Structures are given as structure tokens and as C-alpha cells.
Amino acid sequence: MNIYILEDDIFQQQYLKQLIEKISVQKRFQNVKILATTHPRDILEKITTNVGYNIYFLDIEIKNNYSNDDIDSGFELAKKIREIDNYGWLVFVTTHSEFLKLTMKHKLTALDFIEKGCTELEFHQAIEECLVLAYRKKGQLVSEDAFIFKNQQVEFQIPFADILYFETTEINHKLRMIAKTRVSEFYATIKEIVKNDNRLFQCSRSCVVNLENIETIDKKNREILFANGSKCVVSRTKLATLLRRLHSM
Numbered sequence: 001m002n003i004y005i006l007e008d009d010i011f012q013q014q015y016l017k018q019l020i021e022k023i024s025v026q027k028r029f030q031n032v033k034i035l036a037t038t039h040p041r042d043i044l045e046k047i048t049t050n051v052g053y054n055i056y057f058l059d060i061e062i063k064n065n066y067s068n069d070d071i072d073s074g075f076e077l078a079k080k081i082r083e084i085d086n087y088g089w090l091v092f093v094t095t096h097s098e099f100l101k102l103t104m105k106h107k108l109t110a111l112d113f114i115e116k117g118c119t120e121l122e123f124h125q126a127i128e129e130c131l132v133l134a135y136r137k138k139g140q141l142v143s144e145d146a147f148i149f150k151n152q153q154v155e156f157q158i159p160f161a162d163i164l165y166f167e168t169t170e171i172n173h174k175l176r177m178i179a180k181t182r183v184s185e186f187y188a189t190i191k192e193i194v195k196n197d198n199r200l201f202q203c204s205r206s207c208v209v210n211l212e213n214i215e216t217i218d219k220k221n222r223e224i225l226f227a228n229g230s231k232c233v234v235s236r237t238k239l240a241t242l243l244r245r246l247h248s249m
Contacts, residue, residue, distance in 0.1 A: 001029065001135055002052045004043045005036040006074050007093070008062040012116070013038065016057060016093070016127070023128050029135055031155065038062065040077040047085055051156040051177065051184045053138040054088035055111070055130065056081060061094060084181050089134045149196060153187035164213050164226045166193050168206040178230055201245055204235040211245060219243075 003020055007013035017036040024032045035046055040062070047054060058074030078090055089111040111133065114126045138155075148157040162179045169176050169185060175193065177184045194202045202208045209224055209232055216225045222239055224232040234242055 001032050001138055002047075002050060002054045003032060003034045003131075004046070004054065004056045005034065006038070006040060006043060006057070006062065006077060007036065007059045008038045009059075010038070012059075019124065019127055020057075020131065023131055027128075027132060027135070029131070040074075040080075043077065044080055044084070047081065047088075048182045049184055051154060051158075051186050053134070053156070054085055055091065055134040056088055057091045057093055057127075057130075059093055089130070089137075091130050147197060149188070149193070151188055151192060156186070160197065160199070160210070161212065163210045164228065164230055165207055165209040165224075165232050166190070166200075167208075167232070180228065201238075201242060203238050203242055204233055207232045211249060214246065217243070217246070 005013060005016055005020075007016060013036050017034055020034060023029075033052075035043065037043060043056070056078070058078055060074040062073060074092060074094070078092075081088060081090070091112045091114060092110055093114045093116060095116045112126060112130050114123065114130075116123075118126070145160045146157045147160045147163055149155070158177075158179060162181065164178045164180065167176050167178070168174075168190065173187055173189055174185055175188050175190070177186070190202060190206070190208055194200050194208050199211050200208050201211050203224060213226055214224055215227050217223070217234070218225060219239070222234045222236065224234055224242075226232075
């Protein structure tokens with residue numbers, strides 16, 4: 001589970017991070033990664049290239065000290081997150097409870113809305129409840145047709161329709177997943193991926209494509225084209241099989 005914290009008060013940020021670490025140990029959560037930052041773009045860049053189950057603790061009001069950052073609140077970051085991650089859990093941590101109506105207006109469904117003014121015990125309990133619920137729900141399907149992958153290094157799921165293709169990287173046993181809204185890297189093998197769903201097809205030694213998202217095939221240049229402009233090369237020995245598979249769908 002990936003946990004992201006946006007908080008511009010460094011003392012409150014570290015307090016929340018340490019609290020989450022403590023709860024994670026007590027509850028024996030596995031594979032927890034925490035990113036705490038004052039910079040909204042840090043979170044967006046991470047979730048664009050990362051896979052996994054996400055929960056976000058966002059301070060609604062932050063002081064934007066970054067001239068190149070157009071995101072000036074946790075609320076704005078939440079809207080950006082929803083463009084990339086429709087299934088992550090949002091938790092707003094703020095001194096302004098009146099912002100609750102604003103999140104509802106923009107359909108930013110939140111797991112909780114925690115006020116900083118509550119007692120230390122109440123704050124601790126609210127954070128713990130959010131973490132426990134998110135952790136328990138991490139295996140819940142993100143869609144009726146989800147691609148679910150798990151090995152010793154990583155565990156994630158994504159709507160199958162979002163996947164374009166997987167390819168190898170320059171790092172041994174590390175793959176890159178190209179999806180409609182993100183490009184993510186994780187440790188796995190091509191063999192592990194292709195056996196996961198019969199709608200996936202290994203078109204070369206280094207690439208596995210989602211047959212349902214192929215736009216066109218350039219037979220002359222042996223290239224698979226996708227709607228976003230991405231391309232994959234098809235090996236000579238795989239082209240005929242690929243065409244048969246597509247015709248049979």
C-alpha cells in the first residue's frame with residue numbers, strides 16, 4: 001500500500017508520518033511505502049510512474065512556495081489525482097471543515113475529513129480507522145474487468161481496458177506498463193504477465209500487448225499502433241498469429 005502525505009507544516013507532516021509508521025507496525029501492514037511532502041507535484045509524479053494501492057492524506061490549505069507549481073491546495077491536488085487514480089482513497093486533513101461541501105460539490109469522494117483541531121486521541125483514531133479500512137479494501141476489484149497482478153515484489157490491479165502494453169526496460173526483470181493515463185514500472189517478467197490473461201499477447205521478446213486496445217497494425221513495418229500514438233514492434237514469427245488472434249475476437 002502506498003501512502004501519500006501532503007502537508008506544508010513540516011512538524012505536522014513528520015508527526016503524521018511517524019503516526020502512520022507506528023500504526024502500520026502495530027497492525028502488521030505489509031509492503032507499506034510512505035511519501036511525505038510539501039510539494040503537490042511530488043505526489044503526482046510518483047503516482048504517474050508507480051503501481052499499487054494508494055491512500056492520500058491531504059492538507060487542503062497549503063502555502064505554495066514553488067513558482068513552477070500550479071497546484072496551490074490539497075483540494076486542487078485531489079482533482080489532479082482523480083484524473084490519474086480513480087480508485088485511491090482520499091483523506092482530507094484540515095482546520096477548515098467548511099471545505100467538506102466543496103469536496104462533495106466536485107464529486108471528490110473522500111474516505112474521511114479529519115479536523116486538525118480535534119484531540120490527539122481522536123486524531124490518532126481517525127487516522128488508524130482510515131488506514132485499516134484502506135488496507136482491508138486493497139484487494140477489492142477496481143472494476144468488474146480488472147487486471148490483477150501479484151508476485152514477491154509488487155501487488156496491484158488496474159482496469160483491463162486501461163492497459164495498452166507492457167515492455168521490458170534496461171533493468172533486468174523490470175517492466176514498464178503503458179496505460180491510458182500513466183506509465184508505471186515494476187519488477188516482474190514478461191512470462192508472468194502474459195500468462196495472466198488470454199487477451200494479452202506477446203508480440204516480441206520484449207513486449208506484451210492488450211489485444212483489445214490495438215488500433216491498427218502496420219503489416220509492412222510490423223508495428224502495432226494504439227490510439228494514443230504509441231507503437232510496438234511485432235516480430236516476424238508473431239505477426240501471422242497476432243492477425244489470427246485479432247480476427248477471432
